[in-house]
Amino acid sequence: MGVRKDLKRAKRRTGPTHRTGVETVRDEHGVVREVRAAALAPRRTTGSTADIPFTNAAKAPDAVVLRRAEHGAWRPVTAAAFADEVTAVAKGLIAAGLEPGDRVAVMSRTRYEWTVLDFAVWSAGGRTVPVYPTSSAEQAGWIVRDSGARYVVTETAQNTATVATGTAAHPGPPRVWELDADALAELTALGRDLPDQEVTERRTALTPDTVATVCYTSGTTGRPKGCVLTHANLYAEAANTVELLHPVFKEVTGQVASTLLFLPLAHVLGRTIQIACLLARIEIGHFPSIRPDELRPALKSFRPTFLVGVPYLFEKIHDTGRATAERIGRGASFERAHRVAVRFGEAHLDRFLGRGRGPGPGLYAAWALYDLLVYRRVRKELGGRARYAISGGSPLERDLNLFFYAAGIMVYEGYGLTETTAAATLVPPLGPRPGTVGLPVPGTAVRIATDGEVRVRGGIVFGSYWNDPAATDEVLDDGWFTTGDLGSLDEDGYLTITGRKKDILVTSGGKNVSPAVLEDRLRSRPPVGQCLVVGDNRPFVAALITLDPETVAHWLAVRRMPADTPMSEVVRDPRMRADVQKAVDYANEAVSRAESIRAFTLIEGEFTEENGLLTPSLKVKRRVAQEAYADEIAALYS
Numbered sequence: 165m166g167v168r169k170d171l172k173r174a175k176r177r178t179g180p181t182h183r184t185g186v187e188t189v190r191d192e193h194g195v196v197r198e199v200r201a202a203a204l205a206p207r208r209t210t211g212s213t214a215d216i217p218f219t220n221a222a223k224a225p226d227a228v229v230l231r232r233a234e235h236g237a238w239r240p241v242t243a244a245a246f247a248d249e250v251t252a253v254a255k256g257l258i259a260a261g262l263e264p265g266d267r268v269a270v271m272s273r274t275r276y277e278w279t280v281l282d283f284a285v286w287s288a289g290g291r292t293v294p295v296y297p298t299s300s301a302e303q304a305g306w307i308v309r310d311s312g313a314r315y316v317v318t319e320t321a322q323n324t325a326t327v328a329t330g331t332a333a334h335p336g337p338p339r340v341w342e343l344d345a346d347a348l349a350e351l352t353a354l355g356r357d358l359p360d361q362e363v364t365e366r367r368t369a370l371t372p373d374t375v376a377t378v379c380y381t382s383g384t385t386g387r388p389k390g391c392v393l394t395h396a397n398l399y400a401e402a403a404n405t406v407e408l409l410h411p412v413f414k415e416v417t418g419q420v421a422s423t424l425l426f427l428p429l430a431h432v433l434g435r436t437i438q439i440a441c442l443l444a445r446i447e448i449g450h451f452p453s454i455r456p457d458e459l460r461p462a463l464k465s466f467r468p469t470f471l472v473g474v475p476y477l478f479e480k481i482h483d484t485g486r487a488t489a490e491r492i493g494r495g496a497s498f499e500r501a502h503r504v505a506v507r508f509g510e511a512h513l514d515r516f517l518g519r520g521r522g523p524g525p526g527l528y529a530a531w532a533l534y535d536l537l538v539y540r541r542v543r544k545e546l547g548g549r550a551r552y553a554i555s556g557g558s559p560l561e562r563d564l565n566l567f568f569y570a571a572g573i574m575v576y577e578g579y580g581l582t583e584t585t586a587a588a589t590l591v592p593p594l595g596p597r598p599g600t601v602g603l604p605v606p607g608t609a610v611r612i613a614t615d616g617e618v619r620v621r622g623g624i625v626f627g628s629y630w631n632d633p634a635a636t637d638e639v640l641d642d643g644w645f646t647t648g649d650l651g652s653l654d655e656d657g658y659l660t661i662t663g664r665k666k667d668i669l670v671t672s673g674g675k676n677v678s679p680a681v682l683e684d685r686l687r688s689r690p691p692v693g694q695c696l697v698v699g700d701n702r703p704f705v706a707a708l709i710t711l712d713p714e715t716v717a718h719w720l721a722v723r724r725m726p727a728d729t730p731m732s733e734v735v736r737d738p739r740m741r742a743d744v745q746k747a748v749d750y751a752n753e754a755v756s757r758a759e760s761i762r763a764f765t766l767i768e769g770e771f772t773e774e775n776g777l778l779t780p781s782l783k784v785k786r787r788v789a790q791e792a793y794a795d796e797i798a799a800l801y802s
Contacts, residue, residue, distance in 0.1 A: 185201055185202030185204075185606065186199060186200070186201050186202075186603055186604075186657055187199070187200045187201075187202075188653070188655075188656070188657045196653040196654065196655060196657060197611060197612050197653070198609060198610065198611040198612070198653075199603065199604055199609065199610050199653055199657030199659075200604065200608075200609040201603055201604040201605065201606045201607065201608055201609070202606060202607070203400075203404060203606050203607030203623070204403075204404050204407035204408060204606040204607070205399075205400070205403035205404045205406075205407050205606070205607070207372070207396065207399075207400065207607075207623060208372045208395075208396060208399050209372065210371065210372070211368075211370070211371075211372070211395075212286065212367070212370035212371065212372060212374060212376070212395035212399075213283075213286065213376060213395045213398045213399055213402070213439055214283060214286035214287045214367045214370055214395070215367065216283070216439065216442050216443055217229075217243065217246050217247040217250050217283050217442065218247050218367070220243035220246075220247065220442065220445060221243045221244045221246070221247035221248075223243075224243055224445060225242060225243055225244035226242050226243070226244065227242060227243045227445050228240040228241065228242055228243075228447055229241060229242065229243045229246055229442060229445055229447065229448070230246060230276065230279065230447065230448050230449070231422075231447055231448070231449045231466070232276045232449075232450075233276070233449065233450070233451075233462075236465075238449055238465065238466055241276075243445070246280075249280050249348075250280055250283045250284050250287055251284075251287065251360055251363050252351075252352040252355065252356075253280055253281065253284035253348055253351045253352060253355075254284040254285075254287040254288040254355070254363045254366070254367075255288075255352075255354075255355025255356070255358040255360070255362065255363055256284075256350070256351025256352055256353070256354040256355035257284060257285065257288040257290065257315070257351060257355070258288050258355060258358060258362055258363070258366065259354045259355040259357075259358055260315065260339065260351070260354055261314075262285075262288050262289070262290050262314075262315060263289070264289035264290070264366060264369065265289065265290070265291065265375075266289075266290045266291070266314055266315070267290065267291045267292075267293045267311045267312055267313040267314065267315075267378065268281075268285045268290050268291070268292055268293065268313060268314075268315045268316070268317065269292075269293040269294075269295050269304075269307065269308050269311065269313040269315070269316040269317070269327075269338070270282070270285075270292060270293070270294055270295065270316075270317050270429075270430075271295040271296075271297055271299065271304060271316065271317070271318045271319065271323045271326075271327060271430075272297055272317065272318065272319035272323070272343055272429075272430075273297050273319055273428070273452035273453070274425055274426060274427065274428055274429045274434060274450050274451065274452050275319070275343070275450050275452055276450050277343050277347070277348055278429045278450070279429075279438060279448075279450070280348060281317055281348075282429075282435065282438075284351075286367070286370070286376060286395075287363050287366060287367045288363065288366050288367075289366040289367070289369065289370065291375050291376060291377055291378060292376070292377045292378075293307060293308075293311045293313050293377065293378050293379075293380075293390075294377070294379055294380070294429065294430035294431075294435070295307050295308075295316075295380075295430060296428060296430045296431075296780040297319055297320075297323055297428075297430070298773045298774070298780055299326065300326070300330075300776075301326045301327075301329035301330035302330060303330070303388070304326050304327050304330040304331075305327075305329075305330025305331050305333075305334070306330075306387065306388070307380050307388065307390070308327065308330065308331050308334070308338055309331070309334055310390060310630065310631060311378050311380075311390055311630060313338055314336075314338055314339065315338055315339050315340075315341075316331075316338045316339070316340045316341075317340070317341050317342075317343065317347055318340060318341070318342050318343065319342070319343045319344060320342070320343075320344050321342065321344065321345075323342070324340055324342050327340060328340070370395060371395070372394065372395050372396035372399065373394055373395075373396055374394060374395055375392055375393070375394055376393055376394055376395045376397070376398055377393050377398075377435075378390040378391065378392055378393075378630050379391045379393060379432050379582050380582075381581075381582050381583075389629045389630070389632055389635055390629060390630030390631070390632075391432075391582045391583050391626045391629060391630075392626055392627055392628050392629065392630050393432070393585055393626055394627065396623060397585045397623065397624055397625075397626060397627075398435075398436060398439055398585060399439075400585070400607055400622070400623030400624050401436045401439075401440075401585040401586055401587065401605065401624045402436055402439040402440035402443050403440075403443060404605050404606040404607050404608075404624075405436070405437075405440050405587065405590065405605060406440050406443055406444045407606065408590060408592060408593070408605065408606055409593055420447065420469070421444075421446040421447070421469050421470065422446060422447035422448070422449070422466070422467075422468050422469050422470075423437070423441060423446065423447075423448060423449075423468045423469070423470050423471060423472065424448075424449045424450070424451055424462060424463060424466045424468045424471065424547075425437065425438060425448055425449065425450050425451070425472070426450075426451040426452070426453065426454050426459055426462075426473075427454065427472060427473065427474070428454075428780055430780065431780065432582045432585060432586045433472065433556055433557070433580070433586040433587070434472070435586075436585060436586040436587075437472050437554075437586075449462075449466045449468070451466075454473070454474070454476070454477060456477065456480040456481060456484065457714070459477075460545060463545070463547040463550075464544075464547050464548070465547075466547060467547040467548055467549045468546075468547055468549065468550055469549050469550060469552070470550060470551065470552040470553060470554070471546065471550055471552075471553040471554070472553070472554045472555075472556075473553060473554075473555055474555060474556065474557040474558065474782060475555055475557065475558055475559070475560045475561070475564075475684070475687070475688075476687075476782055477555075478553070478555060478560060478564060478568060478575065479561075479564065479687060479688050480714075481542065481545050481546070482502075482542075482564060482567060482688075483690050483712070483714075483715060484545065484714075485498060485538065485541060485542055485545075486498050486499075486502075486690065487690075487714070487715065487718040488541075489538070490718065490722055491718065491721070491722070497537065497538075498538060500534070501534040501537065501538040501539070502563075502567055504527070504530045504531060504534050504570070505531070505534070505539070505566060505567040505569075505570035505571060506563045506566045506567060506570070507523075507527060508523050508527055508530070508531045508570045509565075509566030509567065509569040509570040509598075510566055511523040511524075511527060512569070512570070513566075513569065513596055513598070516596070517595075517596075531570060535571075535572075538571075539570065539571035539572060540571075542568070542571040542573070543571060543572055543573065546573065550573060551572060551573060551574065552573070552574050552575075552576065553568070553573055553574070553575045553576070554575075554576050554577075554578060554590070555575050555576070555577050555578070556577070556578045556579065556580065556586070556587065557782065557783070558680075558684060558783070559577070559601070559661055559680070559684050560575060560577055561684055561685055561688035562598045562599035563688075564688055565577070565598035565599070566598055569596070569598070574596060575598075576590060576591040576592075576593070576596070576602070577590075577591050577598075577600065577601045577602060578590040578591070578601055578602060579601035579602070579649075579659060579661055580624075581647060582626075583625065583626045583639070583645055583647075584608075584620050584624050584625055584626070584645065584647075585624040585625075585626065586624075587605050587624075588604065588605060588608055588610065588620045588622075588624060588647075589601050589602045589603060589604050589605060589608075589610060589659045590602045590603070590605055591603070591658075595656075597656075597658050599660065600654065600658040600659060600660050601658075601659050601660065601661055602658060602659065603656075603657055603658060603659070604620075604622070604657075604659075605622070605624060607622050607623050607624070608620060608621070608622035608623070608624055609621045609622055610653070610657075610659055611644065612651060612652060612653055613646075615665075616650045616651070616652070616662070616665075617646055617647065617648065617649070617650060617665055618647045618649045618650065618651040618659070618661070619644045619645060619646050619647065620644070620645045620647060621643050621644045621645065625640075625643070625645045626645070628640075648664060648665050648666060649661055649663070649664055649665065650662045650663045650664070650665055650668075650678065661680070662678050662680070662681065663678030663679065663680040663681065664678075664680060667679055667680065667786060669697070669698070669699045669700040669705065670700060670701065671699050671700075671701070671702060671703065671704065671705065671758075672701055672702060672703050673703065673758070675758045675759060677697075677699060677705055677755075677759045679696075679697035679698075679699075681751075681754050681755060682697045682705070682707070682751045682752075682754070682755065682759075682760075682761060683695050683696070683697050683751075683784075685750055685751040685753075685754055686707065686709070686747055686748065686750075686751045689746070689747035689750050689751075690712060690715045690743075690747070691711050691712055691715040691716060691719060691740065691743055691744060691747075692709055692710075692711070692712065692744065692747050693709075693710040693711050693712035693713070693715075693770060693771070694709075694710045694770065694771040694777075694778070694784060695707050695708065695709045695710065695784075696708040696771075696784055696786065696789050696790070696793075697761065698790065698797055698800070702801055703801070704762040704763070705759060705760060705761050705762060706761060706762060706763040706764060706765075706797075706800040706801070707748070707761045707763075707764040707765075708764070708765055708767055708789070708793055708796060708797065709744060709764050709765070709766055709767065710766075710767045710769065710770050710771055711731075711734065711735070711740070711744075711766060711767075713770070716731070716734060719734075719740065719743070720734070723739070731768040732768055735766035735767070735768055736766075740766070741766065744764065744766065748761050748764055763800050764800075765796050765799065765800055767793065767796065771784055771789060776788055777789050777792065
């Protein structure tokens with residue numbers, strides 16, 4: 165009951181403040197069309213995010229701000245030690261010839277050295293350019309060339325080879341350091357003879373309006389574009405997020421706040437969360453994978469108090485619980501636990517929000533039983549101490565959110581893009597609303613255009629695309645950023661995302677269908693792995709569906725089938741198709757019959773980053789997938 169007690173305590177201390185400073189604007193029909201949230205952190209007029217490690221070192225030198233994985237343990241890193249390491253690496257970059265404004269590309273998975281490099285590049289007056297470690301030579305070469313990066317730091321020898329191939333034809337190939345080859349030690353040695361004052365002068369010359377980073381979009385609709393983000397953008401996002409979450413994360417729980425970062429630091433969400441944590445001196449650890457089977461041991465050893473993830477993580481944890489229950493013959497019990505959790509979570513939140521009486525004695529008794537049998541195991545999977553999580557990237561299925569709430573984990577959903585420096589909206593701590601992505605981040609406004617498109621304005625909105633004024637003009641209008649996403653605002657100003665404008669399907673019967681609603685619900689149910697809903701200019705809606713490998717392995721074991729059963733047999737097995745049909749039926753419950761999936765085909769392979777069908781943020785590249793499976797799509801309508 166920890167998270168629910170926290171909410172009650174926070175409400176008693178601060179009162180119902182989750183809507184303080186929030187203003188809604190209605191159209192002539194009384195429909196909420198715009199919502200504005202007052203800033204909680206003042207806009208900085210001097211300095212930059214590069215100052216954070218040095219401010220921490222001056223105010224609390226012995227405070228533990230990071231924990232570094234070493235030899236199976238998490239070694240504490242104090243504020244003073246971190247600032248010293250940033251200074252040493254920044255001196256190396258300056259000695260290597262980095263000039264103020266120069267770009268440094270970083271191609272690495274999430275690890276401690278990434279953080280050091282980010283602040284070292286800034287402290288030396290440079291600009292960081294993240295490159296996903298899974299990028300191809302062509303993609304890496306494009307980002308390095310387009311950004312004009314003169315320096316690249318890679319993680320592995322394979323990354324180094326990728327960069328070498330991608331930049332081989334460049335007039336001046338970049339200088340490359342490799343983390344696995346002691347890049348930071350090499351840079352430290354390079355700058356050993358430079359005085360620290362050199363870094364101080366570079367750092368203090370930065371202003372809030374100085375460009376901090378050029379973050380390239382994931383490229384779901386074409387070649388990635390570089391979003392120019394300033395130190396003011398990063399600070400507006402980080403500082404306002406900290407202040408928004410302050411009542412729970414800092415004052416109420418009584419825990420020393422900590423988080424394990426496993427999202428790619430090449431993605432803006434991971435980096436802004438990192439900045440926010442360092443700003444608030446919340447302990448951070450790093451882990452290079454989001455795959456649940458790899459992440460689980462790290463969560464159990466680090467034991468974070470809150471997490472930042474994507475729906476995929478929460479779906480997999482839930483699926484693992486179901487699979488474990490089925491393995492010991494308690495699958496039906498897990499399904500009952502899920503239904504009880506949804507009912508309990510909904511009733512408990514209704515009482516907290518003043519909309520109902522809350523769970524009755526019978527429901528409380530059922531919750532208590534399944535807390536012993538199921539929910540505590542879910543908490544254990546997340547390390548045992550986590551009481552909060554932030555989910556972004558795509559909508560989290562509402563029932564799944566309620567399940568985690570009943571299990572003692574409050575999941576706050578958010579919504580944003582690279583162009584909005586990560587979250588543009590976030591569910592506030594004292595105003596949980598599963599099924600929505602929350603209210604605007606303080607200092608931000610959200611507007612719904614007449615065609616349903618979501619627009620965002622505020623200090624978090626980027627200023628331009630790098631080297632692309634035409635693309636900039638297409639999306640920025642009088643300070644408003646047109647997101648390309650479709651959504652709606654409820655009576656209280658909470659945003660719900662309903663789909664991507666460019667993804668809307670129009671059937672041959674003229675029915676407009678948003679595939680996101682169906683796809684999100686499909687992915688939340690095993691044995692579905694990934695999916696692609698199709699139907700543009702077709703007589704009905706259909707879907708391509710891949711199977712989750714872990715679920716397939718479990719499915720085979722339960723049926724005492726050989727573990728090496730060919731996938732070609734699995735996808736044709738009537739029992740597997742029947743299980744997938746249940747997931748399809750569940751997805752169809754959210755839409756009208758005209759929008760429902762009438763047919764589906766099971767794909768033997770997977771959608772992955774490696775085969776180019778997923779972006780690094782785990783979004784399906786729709787056009788690429790449709791081209792790759794053109795024959796299968798045609799067969800659905802033959």
